[in-house]
Amino acid sequence: MSFVVKMNGALNDGIHSKGMNGNGVHHLSVRTHVSVNPAKLKSNRPRWTVRPSEMSKKTLNPIRAIVDGMKLTPNPEKPMIALSIGDPTVFGNLPTDDTVLQAMKEAIDSHKFNGYAPSVGYQKSRDAVANFYSCPEAPLEGKDVILASGCSQAIELAISVLCNPGDNILIPRPGFSLYKTLAVSMGIQVKHYNLLPEKSWKIDLKHLESLIDDKTACMIINNPSNPCGSVFSKDHLHKILSVASRNCIPILADEIYGDMVFSGCDFQSLAPLSSDVPILSCGGLAKRWLVPGWRMGWILIHDRNNIFGTGIREGLVKLSQRILGPCTVVQGALESILNDTPPEFYQRTISFLKSNSEICFSELSTVPGLNPVMPSGAMYIMVGIEIEHFPEFQNDVEFTERLVTEQSVFCLPATAFEYPNFFRIVVTVPEDMMIEACIRIREFCSRHYLPRSLDSHELDQ
Numbered sequence: 001m002s003f004v005v006k007m008n009g010a011l012n013d014g015i016h017s018k019g020m021n022g023n024g025v026h027h028l029s030v031r032t033h034v035s036v037n038p039a040k041l042k043s044n045r046p047r048w049t050v051r052p053s054e055m056s057k058k059t060l061n062p063i064r065a066i067v068d069g070m071k072l073t074p075n076p077e078k079p080m081i082a083l084s085i086g087d088p089t090v091f092g093n094l095p096t097d098d099t100v101l102q103a104m105k106e107a108i109d110s111h112k113f114n115g116y117a118p119s120v121g122y123q124k125s126r127d128a129v130a131n132f133y134s135c136p137e138a139p140l141e142g143k144d145v146i147l148a149s150g151c152s153q154a155i156e157l158a159i160s161v162l163c164n165p166g167d168n169i170l171i172p173r174p175g176f177s178l179y180k181t182l183a184v185s186m187g188i189q190v191k192h193y194n195l196l197p198e199k200s201w202k203i204d205l206k207h208l209e210s211l212i213d214d215k216t217a218c219m220i221i222n223n224p225s226n227p228c229g230s231v232f233s234k235d236h237l238h239k240i241l242s243v244a245s246r247n248c249i250p251i252l253a254d255e256i257y258g259d260m261v262f263s264g265c266d267f268q269s270l271a272p273l274s275s276d277v278p279i280l281s282c283g284g285l286a287k288r289w290l291v292p293g294w295r296m297g298w299i300l301i302h303d304r305n306n307i308f309g310t311g312i313r314e315g316l317v318k319l320s321q322r323i324l325g326p327c328t329v330v331q332g333a334l335e336s337i338l339n340d341t342p343p344e345f346y347q348r349t350i351s352f353l354k355s356n357s358e359i360c361f362s363e364l365s366t367v368p369g370l371n372p373v374m375p376s377g378a379m380y381i382m383v384g385i386e387i388e389h390f391p392e393f394q395n396d397v398e399f400t401e402r403l404v405t406e407q408s409v410f411c412l413p414a415t416a417f418e419y420p421n422f423f424r425i426v427v428t429v430p431e432d433m434m435i436e437a438c439i440r441i442r443e444f445c446s447r448h449y450l451p452r453s454l455d456s457h458e459l460d461q
């Protein structure tokens, strides 16, 4: 029997817990020491039992789990093209605007932003965000804004304030993996609702509603979508709100790609359409302003019918006090970033993403065995694999693995988004790289495509 008891979680054996608080190593004094023989004494020495916590063990990033398990050895004859990285800054072809950089320089030079800010952010910065997103149908004030360290922390705060262990949340499939990673580590169950590729990734609303039960604490709606690049119509958003309203389920809207939609398509934020459903809308600077490393995000609290009441607001404030949110220099620059960035900057980014998406879509839609789905926004395109026509590969993971081996092109297998037999392409890469990647994907497919596979239908005849 160990004489050292580690007091965190499952390692607490329950026997020695009385009178001990907190985590830590507790040495038990044992009177029998006096009379035991030296050999025995040796085995009774305190020993280290430092083990990872249950939470750390339950924290799983599926992208890492899948990618780290893949054998990724590029063809030495071809330079590597990574179409997998969801960071628009990696190739240097999409710099942020000078205004954004200038705002940051001024914030530093002012010497005013070196200290701690309030846990929810400077009032002035919150006012700036409120002002930027406020509209007559969904007015916002500074008090409705919580600044966070990236949209990721905003999502974590929102899930934490709405859910208890044992509750469940509804998340999209395919969908951004962070929702599940966070929820599962907190003991919250996830239920996936289906998106329909043949309907431009609209939500299967019947399926969504069928998943709701007494323990459902919120539904997460990601629009525009990572990984699909889809953008919901106003009509579809109304229908989503009806489901939430009928069942009294609050919504966590991940709108980090808000306004990043291609010309000819309209982005509609969820909150202005809601008459009763309370919404926590999460966003940030990462994608639209092309500075993901700056770690600036926010929650917009939309609660016109006072359903969240003071409880949820106070809960968010309390949670924000655990660890302070975003860097104060970025907070100092925020007002100018939001107000002074010229519209042409956003336009330029969007036209680039659209043009690259079109190149990728038109190249890949004529490749036998592939079914790309044209996006309407964000920075991704999903490509379906008719896996039965590629008998050498079991699934998307094997397919994309071999694509690296032979063609040095890496696309993320959509198994990482709980959606097998698709892969995701990031369209922020330089145009020549995108064209070259598509040529190589075509070559790869024509080499491995088997036109006629004997499916069960044919066997029946």
Ligand SMILES: *Cc1c(COP(=O)(O)O)cnc(C)c1O
Binding pocket: 086, 149, 150, 151, 152, 153, 176, 222, 225, 226, 254, 256, 283, 284, 285, 286, 287, 292, 295, 296, 297
């Ligand atoms: C990139 C991304 C985020 C995270 O944004 P950060 O501000 O970098 O934390 C959140 N949601 C989705 C859907 C994303 O693609």
